[in-house]
Amino acid sequence: MNLQNIQWKIHLADGSAPNVHEWFKALGTWIPDSPEVFVDVADYSHVQDGPVIFLSGHNVAYSLDGTGRRLGLLYERRQPAEGSNAEKLNESFTSTLQHAALLEADGTFKNKPKFLVGDVKFFVNNRGIAPNKDATFATLKPELEALLNKVYGAGAYTLTREPDTRQRFTVHVKAKAAVSVAEALKKLA
Amino acid sequence: MSQQELYTSDAAKYWKEALSGKITPLWKMNVDEFESDIALKKMGKIDHKLFAETRLRMGAYGQRYDNGHRYDGKTVRNIPFPEAFKGPDTYWDAPGMQRIKLPWGGLSADQMDLFADLAEEYSDGICHITTRQAIQLHYIHIENCPSMYRRLGALGITTREACGNAVRNVSADPMTGVSPTEVFDVTPYAQAMFEFLLGHPDAQDFGRKFKIAFSGDKEGSSGLVNIHDLGLIAKMKDGKRGFEFYVGGGLGAVPYSAHLFSDFVSEDEILPLAQAVCRVYARLGEKKKRHRARIKFLVADMGFEKFRETVLEARAKLPFDPTWAAYIKDLNRLDEKPSRPAGNGVWPIAATGDAEYDFWVKTNVKQQSQAGYAAVIVTLPLGDITSNQMRDLAAICRKYIKDSVRTVVEQNLLVRWVSQNDLPAFYADLKAIGLHLPGAESILDVTACPGTDTCKLGVSSSRGLAGELRKQLAEKSTHMDDAVRNLRIKISGCFNSCSHHHIADIGFYGISRNVAGYVVPHFQMVLGGQFQHNGGTYGIGVGGIASKAVPGVVEKITGMYSQHRRPDENFHAWVERTGKATIMQSLQDIIEVPPYETDKSYYVDWGDVREYSVKDKGMGECAGEVVTLTDFGLKAADRELFEGQLRFESGDVVSAGSRAYNGMVLAAQALLKLNDIDISSNPDIVMERFTKEFHDTGVFNDPFAGPKFAQYYFQAHTHRGQGLDKDKTSLFLHEAQLFVEAAHSCYARMSMADASTSSATV
Numbered sequence: 030m031n032l033q034n035i036q037w038k039i040h041l042a043d044g045s046a047p048n049v050h051e052w053f054k055a056l057g058t059w060i061p062d063s064p065e066v067f068v069d070v071a072d073y074s075h076v077q078d079g080p081v082i083f084l085s086g087h088n089v090a091y092s093l094d095g096t097g098r099r100l101g102l103l104y105e106r107r108q109p110a111e112g113s114n115a116e117k118l119n120e121s122f123t124s125t126l127q128h129a130a131l132l133e134a135d136g137t138f139k140n141k142p143k144f145l146v147g148d149v150k151f152f153v154n155n156r157g158i159a160p161n162k163d164a165t166f167a168t169l170k171p172e173l174e175a176l177l178n179k180v181y182g183a184g185a186y187t188l189t190r191e192p193d194t195r196q197r198f199t200v201h202v203k204a205k206a207a208v209s210v211a212e213a214l215k216k217l218a
Numbered sequence: 219m220s221q222q223e224l225y226t227s228d229a230a231k232y233w234k235e236a237l238s239g240k241i242t243p244l245w246k247m248n249v250d251e252f253e254s255d256i257a258l259k260k261m262g263k264i265d266h267k268l269f270a271e272t273r274l275r276m277g278a279y280g281q282r283y284d285n286g287h288r289y290d291g292k293t294v295r296n297i298p299f300p301e302a303f304k305g306p307d308t309y310w311d312a313p314g315m316q317r318i319k320l321p322w323g324g325l326s327a328d329q330m331d332l333f334a335d336l337a338e339e340y341s342d343g344i345c346h347i348t349t350r351q352a353i354q355l356h357y358i359h360i361e362n363c364p365s366m367y368r369r370l371g372a373l374g375i376t377t378r379e380a381c382g383n384a385v386r387n388v389s390a391d392p393m394t395g396v397s398p399t400e401v402f403d404v405t406p407y408a409q410a411m412f413e414f415l416l417g418h419p420d421a422q423d424f425g426r427k428f429k430i431a432f433s434g435d436k437e438g439s440s441g442l443v444n445i446h447d448l449g450l451i452a453k454m455k456d457g458k459r460g461f462e463f464y465v466g467g468g469l470g471a472v473p474y475s476a477h478l479f480s481d482f483v484s485e486d487e488i489l490p491l492a493q494a495v496c497r498v499y500a501r502l503g504e505k506k507k508r509h510r511a512r513i514k515f516l517v518a519d520m521g522f523e524k525f526r527e528t529v530l531e532a533r534a535k536l537p538f539d540p541t542w543a544a545y546i547k548d549l550n551r552l553d554e555k556p557s558r559p560a561g562n563g564v565w566p567i568a569a570t571g572d573a574e575y576d577f578w579v580k581t582n583v584k585q586q587s588q589a590g591y592a593a594v595i596v597t598l599p600l601g602d603i604t605s606n607q608m609r610d611l612a613a614i615c616r617k618y619i620k621d622s623v624r625t626v627v628e629q630n631l632l633v634r635w636v637s638q639n640d641l642p643a644f645y646a647d648l649k650a651i652g653l654h655l656p657g658a659e660s661i662l663d664v665t666a667c668p669g670t671d672t673c674k675l676g677v678s679s680s681r682g683l684a685g686e687l688r689k690q691l692a693e694k695s696t697h698m699d700d701a702v703r704n705l706r707i708k709i710s711g712c713f714n715s716c717s718h719h720h721i722a723d724i725g726f727y728g729i730s731r732n733v734a735g736y737v738v739p740h741f742q743m744v745l746g747g748q749f750q751h752n753g754g755t756y757g758i759g760v761g762g763i764a765s766k767a768v769p770g771v772v773e774k775i776t777g778m779y780s781q782h783r784r785p786d787e788n789f790h791a792w793v794e795r796t797g798k799a800t801i802m803q804s805l806q807d808i809i810e811v812p813p814y815e816t817d818k819s820y821y822v823d824w825g826d827v828r829e830y831s832v833k834d835k836g837m838g839e840c841a842g843e844v845v846t847l848t849d850f851g852l853k854a855a856d857r858e859l860f861e862g863q864l865r866f867e868s869g870d871v872v873s874a875g876s877r878a879y880n881g882m883v884l885a886a887q888a889l890l891k892l893n894d895i896d897i898s899s900n901p902d903i904v905m906e907r908f909t910k911e912f913h914d915t916g917v918f919n920d921p922f923a924g925p926k927f928a929q930y931y932f933q934a935h936t937h938r939g940q941g942l943d944k945d946k947t948s949l950f951l952h953e954a955q956l957f958v959e960a961a962h963s964c965y966a967r968m969s970m971a972d973a974s975t976s977s978a979t980v
Contacts (some may be wrong), residue, residue, distance in 0.1 A: 078604050
């Protein structure tokens with residue numbers, strides 16, 4: 030499988046309920062200051078179970094995401110990525126963590142967001158190449174484990190595929206021990 | 219390898235193969251052609267303007283900032299898109315909006331699941347319901363459009379002519395078929411109109427868009443016939459079905475009420491009469507001055523009686539078409555049926571004591587003409603629903619009803635045929651997914667166009683203001699005076715009236731004002747319009763209000779109305795009696811804009827953090843591009859030739875020759891369309907007419923090569939690209955290319971001489 034449309038969602042720690050106005054402002058500052066081609070920020074805080082604040086971009090989009098009734102930072106690759114699957118997984122997860130680190134350090138927030146790197150969802154948002162089925166999971170699992178072993182250590186996490194086949198391909202990654210954003214980035218470097 | 223394969227992903231190939239047998243041949247051809255056009259555009263073989271109109275006719279719009287400029291609160295910055303374009307001043311890589319037509323707003327559970335998937339995979343996880351019963355997805359990349367179109371097509375949905383200068387979505391009152399007050403169900407007629415005019419030759423050469431609406435009920439609201447280019451209201455006469463037939467309504471900056479063209483047009487006559495209207499509009503309507511190109515201006519300029527006479531003459535000349543009345547044999551094919559037993563049929567529904575539920579029943583549940591069933595409005599704040607909510611709602615619909623959901627012009631969903639017995643459980647299921655909001659069709663249910671959020675024309679934040687008003691009004695809604703609660707607020711981001719602000723009790727449209735050297739977001743307030751009677755009365759502009767002052771103004775005006783209205787006096791009558799001057803005078807203490815140094819919040823729009831500016835406003839695409847049938851025909855010739863070249867490269871000489879010849883015929887036919895849009899596609903007739911009108915007259919002669927390129931066509935007509943060996947086919951491809959290029963040059967010369975439409979007749 031030529032892996033495309035990768036998404037990663039790192040959940041926010043419980044108790045760090047977001048101020049959507051601050052998130053809007055923080056993500057908006059990325060537009061001129063990032064090497065990425067970002068376009069605009071949209072506020073969807075009036076709806077449930079979906080994006081809350083969405084930063085649109087050409088190659089990549091980021092959002093404060095409330096899908097599944099859990100808040101987190103969602104990374105979304107929107108354009109075809111090149112390289113091996115291992116490279117794509119590494120690059121995308123690293124980018125997600127780097128942007129989580131930016132948010133954790135952002136002075137815009139009165140209560141700084143705290144991300145749970147040990148509680149992550151991995152998606153392939155492309156039903157054409159990756160239907161949410163066991164077969165897709167079987168195909169991708171070794172490559173996913175190769176990446177996650179670096180971050181959490183072999184056997185130190187569980188992978189659970191979302192059973193609802195209507196959903197995009199989703200794997201819930203749950204680490205047995207807490208990992209900080211900085212530690213995870215160091216292990217991936 | 220075909221050109222599509224050069225540019226499409228594994229997923230695109232998957233959808234193309236997996237769905238090829240599930241799409242109608244016509245839609246398959248449309249999507250294949252659009253995919254080819256994307257490839258050709260990337261290769262620089264289609265000009266920006268032509269490609270823009272091509273994609274618009276497939277529903278693929280531009281979006282704010284696609285000109286590569288965005289104001290960041292201090293300065294306008296360039297968005298670093300690569301130098302490639304998909305329209306004039308529209309960057310290729312900039313995300314855009316996809317509008318998807320839903321004739322009469324019909325939506326099945328399977329289609330809802332699909333919309334959830336499409337929004338998730340290609341957009342931002344949000345489906346947006348429009349004020350004309352369509353669905354829009356934002357932040358779409360154009361390369362994803364063909365896959366999206368195929369997936370929609372597999373469930374019977376087309377996006378063709380969702381934008382551009384074409385017949386747009388055919389809308390209808392969402393209560394039709396279940397309304398206790400309607401004359402009859404207009405659904406099959408709206409469907410027939412949609413099918414008849416989609417791609418119809420008489421509806422391909424408009425100067426602007428053309429909107430059609432049906433209503434089963436003259437007094438009702440959601441058909442909104444009065445504001446449409448063409449509108450039909452159900453009527454019975456001598457026991458026969460027909461329609462009151464209206465033409466020439468429209469909102470926009472200056473609203474026009476539709477004219478009653480005929481007080482009764484029988485059901486078998488509505489399609490030919492609509493065709494005649496389209497024919498007259500296509501041939502006599504303005505093409506160059508975009509602001510005068512809607513049919514309402516043609517009617518005004520000609521005078522209604524002259525216009526009517528011209529349409530009737532055109533109708534008399536139309537050659538008979540068996541499809542005009544064929545659909546009447548099968549009028550019941552779209553009839554809906556319940557899936558659950560009827561309730562007790564007692565109406566109004568008795569209060570339960572659960573205040574929250576009872577209020578929802580009061581505002582969101584409507585009686586059906588079928589005893590024991592109710593139509594439930596699912597209120598969507600700002601017209602938005604997330605992918606997961608859409609998916610969950612589809613599952614709920616499967617549990618309680620069959621496929622009987624409709625989109626509503628007030629940006630909600632209407633779930634029909636819910637058994638009255640199921641209402642408490644249905645409500646509980648909606649509540650579990652956050653779709654149980656009360657206040658439908660009330661002052662809480664604020665309608666807003668996309669405005670500055672995503673529209674290139676937006677001046678002020680209509681969605682930001684709508685969200686704020688909804689929040690503030692919701693807090694007071696349960697103890698509101700009913701007369702106030704029943705008012706409608708509609709907000710447009712600019713004067714173009716996409717939210718229908720002219721027919722709101724309280725309407726607003728975005729403007730900007732200069733205050734002591736600062737640009738301040740404002741809204742012009744329009745009071746006293748009427749949503750009822752099919753959008754029967756337009757409001758009057760009262761004055762400009764700073765965006766941040768609008769909530770206070772709404773509170774003040776509704777308070778005045780509640781306090782001073784006479785018994786049974788509606789808002790429109792109260793506004794007329796009170797007068798614009800008195801109303802504005804009473805608002806003086808609220809609407810003054812504080813100096814920048816005192817309160818900077820007035821200088822930032824709702825739903826934004828940037829200091830306000832209009833500097834990143836762009837050029838709109840609502841008007842489409844002025845592109846003639848000849849432009850489209852020459853593009854088709856290019857595409858055919860390109861396909862021929864690819865077939866030749868893959869070794870398929872026979873197909874290559876055939877494609878090349880077809881390209882020549884299409885090019886000749888495109889030129890002939892300048893004089894006759896009904897020109898046959900029969901190659902012999904095309905050849906005969908081309909010879910007579912373009913060769914013998916010397917019009918086609920190249921200034922240097924004379925008739926040389928026409929000779930290539932004459933020779934080709936003898937062999938039609940067949941029976942040639944590889945070398946001869948190669949030569950023939952070159953000749954065909956030269957002929958098509960000569961056709962482009964001829965058209966350019968004629969355009970410069972402004973000779974293009976002078977001989978068009980009705």
